[in-house]
Amino acid sequence: MSRTLEPTRTGTAAGRPRRGAPTRRTGGAADLWHAVPWTLPALLLIFGIVLFPAGYMIYNSTRRISVAGVDHGSVGLQNYITVLSRPELPGILLNSLIWVVSVVVITVVISLALAQFLDKTFPGRRWVRMAILIPWAASVVMTTTVFVYGLDPFYGIINRFLVDIHLIAEPFGFTKEPVPAFLSSIGIAVFVSLPFTTYTLLAGLAGIPSDMMEAARVDGAGAARAYFSVTLPNLRPAIALASLINIINVFNSLPILKLMTGSIPGYKADTTTTYVFKLLQNEQRIDLSSALSVINFLIVLVVVALYLWIVKPMKEVS
Numbered sequence: 669m670s671r672t673l674e675p676t677r678t679g680t681a682a683g684r685p686r687r688g689a690p691t692r693r694t695g696g697a698a699d700l701w702h703a704v705p706w707t708l709p710a711l712l713l714i715f716g717i718v719l720f721p722a723g724y725m726i727y728n729s730t731r732r733i734s735v736a737g738v739d740h741g742s743v744g745l746q747n748y749i750t751v752l753s754r755p756e757l758p759g760i761l762l763n764s765l766i767w768v769v770s771v772v773v774i775t776v777v778i779s780l781a782l783a784q785f786l787d788k789t790f791p792g793r794r795w796v797r798m799a800i801l802i803p804w805a806a807s808v809v810m811t812t813t814v815f816v817y818g819l820d821p822f823y824g825i826i827n828r829f830l831v832d833i834h835l836i837a838e839p840f841g842f843t844k845e846p847v848p849a850f851l852s853s854i855g856i857a858v859f860v861s862l863p864f865t866t867y868t869l870l871a872g873l874a875g876i877p878s879d880m881m882e883a884a885r886v887d888g889a890g891a892a893r894a895y896f897s898v899t900l901p902n903l904r905p906a907i908a909l910a911s912l913i914n915i916i917n918v919f920n921s922l923p924i925l926k927l928m929t930g931s932i933p934g935y936k937a938d939t940t941t942t943y944v945f946k947l948l949q950n951e952q953r954i955d956l957s958s959a960l961s962v963i964n965f966l967i968v969l970v971v972v973a974l975y976l977w978i979v980k981p982m983k984e985v986s
Contacts, residue, residue, distance in 0.1 A: 722965075728958040735952045747959035756935040756943075763850070764919065764939040770854050771918045772911055775861040779910070780903075782862065783869035784895075804863030812927045815856050819843055843928055846936035853928040853937075857918060865910045872906025873899070908979050912972065919968055940964050 729747055732740040751757070786797055803811060818826035821839035830836045842848045876899060884894040922941050929937035938946065940960065947957040 725958045725961055728954055729962050731955055733955045747955045751956055751960050760935055760938050760940055760943050767939050768915060768918050771857040772914045774858045775865050775914060776911055779862055779865035779869050782866045783873055787873045800866055801863050803860045808860055808923045811860055812856055812924050816927055846932055849929045850937045853924050856924050861914055868910040869906050872903045876902045
């Protein structure tokens with residue numbers, strides 16, 4: 669009578685796993701612990717630079733802190749109520765809306781034209797592309813300071829140039845009044861935002877298959893029709909990314925407005941970000957400025973969420 673080998677638990681007579689059989693994988697918790705030594709420096713950096721300051725700011729927003737920095741205890745949400753009830757806040761919120769929308773929209777429109785131009789082949793294109801990077805490579809404070817001195821009505825070279833070409837009759841104090849200073853700040857913000865946005869759109873243009881444009885031309889589409897029907901829809905992810913990052917950066921931008929409008933009394937040229945700085949510098953209210961900073965953060969989260977919900981940047985182009 670012949671003896672038959674009974675299969676073992678591994679499915680083979682010798683107890684070895686069969687070729688092609690799936691190997692046993694470690695659990696997710698074990699993989700996570702193995703990754704901790706590699707990610708710990710980054711986690712500590714995030715905690716020390718982002719999470720801890722944010723948590724401490726939220727804590728300060730619920731305290732009553734004197735000018736000398738003495739903590740007099742918790743006041744709950746009173747700081748938020750005080751900030752939101754200030755009479756100048758509606759105008760500051762309107763300025764913030766105008767500031768963000770104007771800078772982002774103008775930047776994207778100009779960058780679309782620049783990206784389309786730089787995507788063409790022409791002599792010296794490499795040097796032109798490098799020149800576009802200059803406002804991005806330079807410090808925002810340094811760039812704004814150049815404009816502040818250039819717009820000065822007494823010795824500013826920009827003011828002198830505008831007079832020489834008869835665009836204005838006499839030197840004008842662009843940084844002396846709220847509206848001109850605010851509009852000039854928008855122009856400077858657009859100038860320093862163009863490099864990043866243009867290069868993001870250039871990357872988007874490089875990712876558009878050439879056969880799509882050729883198919884559009886074969887179908888009889890002109891340059892304008894091909895751009896709005898093929899190029900622009902395929903640029904939607906790049907436009908969405910550039911716009912989203914610009915919204916966050918512009919909303920939180922302090923140097924441009926601080927240098928251009930900081931010497932103007934009142935709050936007619938302020939956004940919520942510069943208002944935080946004035947509460948801290950002029951009134952020395954750490955608690956109120958912390959509360960407004962938290963409100964600013966919540967506004968950014970809401971704006972970003974609405975933007976992603978409305979634009980749907982990852983939606984496929986049909």
